[in-house]
Amino acid sequence: MSSEITAITMPKWGLTMTEGKVVGWLKQQGQSFAEGEELLEIETTKITNVMEAPAGGTLRRIVAPAGATLPVGGLLAVVAPEEVAEGEIDTFVAGFAVPEPSADAEADTEAARPRELEAAGLRLRYLALGESDSVPALLLHGFGADLNTWMFTQPALADGRRVVALDLPGHGGSAKQLDRADAESLAAIVDHALNALGIERLHLVGHSMGGGIAISLALREPERVATLTLISSASLGPEINAAFIDGFVRAARRREAIEALKLLVHDPALVSRTMIEDVLRYKRLDGVPEALAAFAKEWFPDGRQRVALSDAVAALKLPVQIIWGRDDRIIPVAHAEGLASHLPVHILEQTGHLPHMEKAGEVNRLIKRLIENHA
């Protein structure tokens, strides 16, 4: 009856993940669970993430305890009905081998490499995942981030759909020099990028400053946008945590970066050393401090957001949803609560400014649902 025995294996979240560390199990051995229930926490290159059950079942054997580090595809646990004998589980565990990467998987890895395009004279890095005839999606990251912020979101959405994550100018692997950093200019650059990618209509997802740019793009070309998801978005009210912006722009050393980054999330313990190191590596690149200072000056002069577009967002004639963390310490959740009542607002508890990383499963479901309802 070994067909009833299934393996829970180390997932691959993000391009660079080759192994993961088990932080802790949220289900005990012997417990039953439904599809989508939280099984365990896994430390990744950026943040500790919860792995949800791909299907329902009974957790018969935890193979990788807290603290264990496994390669992607490694055996975390065994799921099987209660009537399966212990001996059969033993045999399954003993016979389990981490699958060798197939030629297909290698081709996938090759396809999943970031590429570059040229938009309005700027070299921009992007990552495209998935392929389909349905309307593609575009993901826009926030201030100081890059396309890797979507490491949990992009693969989940790319199931049967083309999903592009773009590095904004001054960010990630894109050109660091930019003439203008305001929302309209950036929306125009994203517009050029979409043309270069051959994307007409799209589902638009923006986080923080990327949300502000998404709003500008939607106002500029509403007929092009099939749905709009704004996560902890800028441009919906005047408040912004100026100490974070200043601290992030200034941080050149690890201690300073940690001080700034821990404001981003509800539970700072979730932030991994690699995430801090990645931020520092980005900030050390020539041109980045100047680019960040230009963004900060344009978007958040004197510790306030320059642009407030909540009325314009409320008037948009397209499906819009807002996602926010209750404990956001960068842009207050009040900006979501203050929006027109006809807009669907999802406020996630025990979540900071990075809902798509802190509560990846929930945010992915919300985005998917909106996209699928307006396919």
Added chain:
Amino acid sequence: MALKSIRQALNEALAQEMRRDPRVVVIGEDVAGGAGSQGQRDAYGGVLGVTKGLFGEFGEGRVIDTPITESAIMGAAAGAAVTGLRPVAELMFCDFLGVCFDQILNQAAKFRYMFGGKAKTPLVIRTMIGAGRSAAAQHSQSLYHIFTSVPGLKCVVPSNAYDAKGLLIQAIRDDDPVIFCEHKLMYDLRTEVPDEPYTIPFGEANILRDGDDVTVVALSRMVHYADEAIDTLANEGIVCELIDPRTTSPLDEDTILESVERTGRLVVVDEATPRCGMAADIAALVADKAFASLKAPVKRVTAPHTPVPFAPSLEKLYIPSPERIADAVREVHGYNR
């Protein structure tokens, strides 16, 4: 991101800085001459190929081959630095410091201080360190502790290609003399290195591994030996924190102290000789500033107080090994007052 060797990373750093700033010049023995460049002199690019191609791109005005006279190289470079250029001088083996120490110790290191801060000395001295190639006692030393002990000099000891590029660019942009120590066995070691120029601030250690049981501080090639030892120890349930200071002057004291305050146990690994060296220096730092946190004596894993042997079998014994590092960690981990 592309994998690059330390050699490629250093070459890229030099080329990018020379493109960015016309004041940057390279000077040393064989930095232009030899096979493989477009120049009529067939640049070999230094004995290890780090400066390969620079002569072809920047010409003889900026890639200057010298006679075999370290005192002249360092004297010319120090003078050029104090009068407006930003020279990167090559001291082929750090062992040759003996013939040019006055130019470094009494001239370059002192200009800013003795001229009341009015003179800047933006000089980089790239030099090779390390044993392991049977190059014998006069070509195998790791003398960064001598440079570290001189106020007015900064000293860099990179352990990987990412750090090598960022620290060399930082060194070239720094207004003080910097001694940049490259381990001769690590030039082919590859890591991911961005194509763009970037800098790593001096005095900022790299924490390679997190652990609460024992702090291990290691420099240059010893970072890799320590990493190997820590893998073995992890299987025994001993979880070590691994710190690479990256620069010995300035030294990131805070990172070392914060770690020892948590672990209470310290092993310092240094390929150099033990007397008055970095291992002794870091042990003293911790004894002085984190004594109350210590749960065990500080262990130093270094070479013995002898010249580097020529015989390969003896040279192997001379260099600290992963096994010796693991033994030292086990000893401090098992220590009870």
